[in-house]
Amino acid sequence: QQQVKQSPQSLIVQKGGIPIINCAYENTAFDYFPWYQQFPGKGPALLIAIRPDVSEKKEGRFTISFNKSAKQFSLHIMDSQPGDSATYFCAASQDRGSTLGRLYFGRGTQLTVWP
Amino acid sequence: NAGVTQTPKFRILKIGQSMTLQCTQDMNHNYMYWYRQDPGMGLKLIYYSVGAGITDKGEVPNGYNVSRSTTEDFPLRLELAAPSQTSVYFCASSYSDSNPLHFGNGTRLTVT
Numbered sequence: 001q002q003q004v005k006q007s008p009q010s011l012i013v014q015k016g017g018i019p020i021i022n023c024a025y026e027n028t029a030f031d032y033f034p035w036y037q038q039f040p041g042k043g044p045a046l047l048i049a050i051r052p053d054v055s056e057k058k059e060g061r062f063t064i065s066f067n068k069s070a071k072q073f074s075l076h077i078m079d080s081q082p083g084d085s086a087t088y089f090c091a092a093s094q095d096r097g098s099t100l101g102r103l104y105f106g107r108g109t110q111l112t113v114w115p
Numbered sequence: 116n117a118g119v120t121q122t123p124k125f126r127i128l129k130i131g132q133s134m135t136l137q138c139t140q141d142m143n144h145n146y147m148y149w150y151r152q153d154p155g156m157g158l159k160l161i162y163y164s165v166g167a168g169i170t171d172k173g174e175v176p177n178g179y180n181v182s183r184s185t186t187e188d189f190p191l192r193l194e195l196a197a198p199s200q201t202s203v204y205f206c207a208s209s210y211s212d213s214n215p216l217h218f219g220n221g222t223r224l225t226v227t
Contacts, residue, residue: 002157009155034215043119043205043218044158089157099165099212101146102173105157 003027004092006106013080014114021075021109023090028071030092032100035064035075038087038108047088048075080113087111117141119219121206127225128196136191136222138206146209147189148216149173149181151202158205164189165212196226 006023013019023033034049050057050064050073057064061078077084087110091103122137140147145166150158150173160173164183178200180192189208193200203223207216 004157006157041220043207043220044216045218046215049215095212099146099163101148101207101209101212101216102160102163103158103216104174105159107155107157 002107003104004090004106006090006109008109009107010110010112012112012114015081017080017113019077019080019084019111019113021088021090021111022072023074023092023106024070024072025092025104026071027092027094029094029096030104031095032093033064033066033073034091034103035062036089036091036105038089044089077111080111082113082115085111085113119206119208119217121204121219121222123222124220125223127227128193130196130198130226132196133192133194134196134224136193136204136206136224138189138191138219139187140189140206140208140217141187142208142210142217143186144208144210144217145186146212146214147183148207149179149189149191150205150207150218151175152205152221153202161191161204193224198226200224201226 035047036044037047038044063076066073090106148163149161162181207218
């Protein structure tokens with residue numbers, strides 16, 4: 001059973017567009033929600049992460065929106081560039097009784113940004 | 116620094132064979148992890164370690180074994196390879212529980 005559900009599976013936008021990737025979870029014990037970016041032939045790399053005590057976090061062109069009551073979070077990429085073309089994974093983990101690195105990943109979204 | 120290094124990059128195994136996937140990190144990280152990535156399925160945790168001599172099961176540990184005799188190395192052992200173990204395997208490390216994971220570039224394993 002997939003602990004974190006991610007959509008869409010693939011996304012195509014024009015340069016400058018704002019792709020949005022959505023994730024949902026059921027386990028209310030989750031308290032750490034990172035997003036990872038993966039390029040072909042490489043391992044995932046942490047992009048941005050959020051804790052449930054805030055509803056939004058921005059780092060450069062990347063923003064996480066978090067809705068604790070709906071158990072949903074999303075990634076927005078402002079002014080998207082062809083270099084942002086990659087696969088994006090949302091994930092979740094819990095602090096208490098576990099380790100934050102024990103991540104449950106979504107299935108991934110393949111983003112293509114056309115020039 | 117090399118970061119997290121995984122060897123080999125590619126490997127083809129026959130059903131029933133055994134092999135060890137190597138992972139080493141030079142960042143003095145205490146926490147190390149093994150994930151597998153199947154197409155369209157995201158990554159799933161196999162085993163992890165919070166320090167030398169300490170290992171624990173993740174989400175999908177069956178068919179695998181690990182050991183952690185040093186801080187730097189965290190090998191993953193497949194004893195009787197099965198086609199279901201065809202996957203890309205990623206090793207990751209972090210300095211502490213609250214630090215981000217640093218992933219290696221993966222080992223692509225095919226079992227036929």
